[in-house]
Amino acid sequence: MIKQIPDLLSGREVKTLKALAAKANFVDGRISNPHSKVKNNLHLHDEKAWEKSSSMLETALMRHEDFRNFAFPSGITKPLITKYDAGMRYGLHPDSPMMMVEGKAFRSDLSCTIFLNDPDSYEGGALRILLGDSQMRFKGAAGSAVVYPSTTLHEVEEVTEGERLVGLCFIQSRIPDTAKRNLLYELNEVAALEGLGMSDENYTRIQAVQFNLSRMWMDN
Numbered sequence: 001m002i003k004q005i006p007d008l009l010s011g012r013e014v015k016t017l018k019a020l021a022a023k024a025n026f027v028d029g030r031i032s033n034p035h036s037k038v039k040n041n042l043h044l045h046d047e048k049a050w051e052k053s054s055s056m057l058e059t060a061l062m063r064h065e066d067f068r069n070f071a072f073p074s075g076i077t078k079p080l081i082t083k084y085d086a087g088m089r090y091g092l093h094p095d096s097p098m099m100m101v102e103g104k105a106f107r108s109d110l111s112c113t114i115f116l117n118d119p120d121s122y123e124g125g126a127l128r129i130l131l132g133d134s135q136m137r138f139k140g141a142a143g144s145a146v147v148y149p150s151t152t153l154h155e156v157e158e159v160t161e162g163e164r165l166v167g168l169c170f171i172q173s174r175i176p177d178t179a180k181r182n183l184l185y186e187l188n189e190v191a192a193l194e195g196l197g198m199s200d201e202n203y204t205r206i207q208a209v210q211f212n213l214s215r216m217w218m219d220n
């Protein structure tokens, strides 16, 4: 399951993040993945701008109820502003399963792209996610995000004009298994939507199922 969050950032936050990026230094994105044959983008490389932008992006994700309900996050990598100029792309790849975050191993269960510039301001640059032999393509409005399983094969199509600016991060979920995570998300959503209309007895029984599946499936 893939989750789109249309209203992750306010217009003001988008403006601040774009202004930070406009003044900051960027380097070849292969810095974090030197052996990649398909990666061709630019990573923000500016300590101060990274501190400020990552904290804004992480705060925006963690305050958003849809994100928390969908991802069951136990941790997020420090979001990184990434830029694709004309001619750049990130060819088809799976995301690395393990990352080091502050000296600790971190498992990537979900990946997240936060769109920072207006989709009409650049040509190409859609995020394409393969689902078996079909696909989904995303080129979201500024301030929106898409969260998808890190297990998928995905790519960023070539930007042919303009600049694609995004925030990227990976999420470790308390429910590593995608199928279980999606089932509990669905159950919790339906219980939240329909619970008020249920008899007290049935609501209590549904709650027991929600809580006990959480106990069974969640890591700390």
Ligand SMILES: O=C(O)CCC(=O)C(=O)O
Residues within 6 Å of the ligand: 082, 090, 095, 113, 127, 154, 155, 156, 166, 168
């Ligand atoms: O730029 C994006 O939307 C996705 C980048 C990506 O797939 C990655 O950093 O692993």
Ligand SMILES: [Fe+2]
Residues within 6 Å of the ligand: 093, 094, 095, 111, 154
């Ligand atoms: Fe990726």
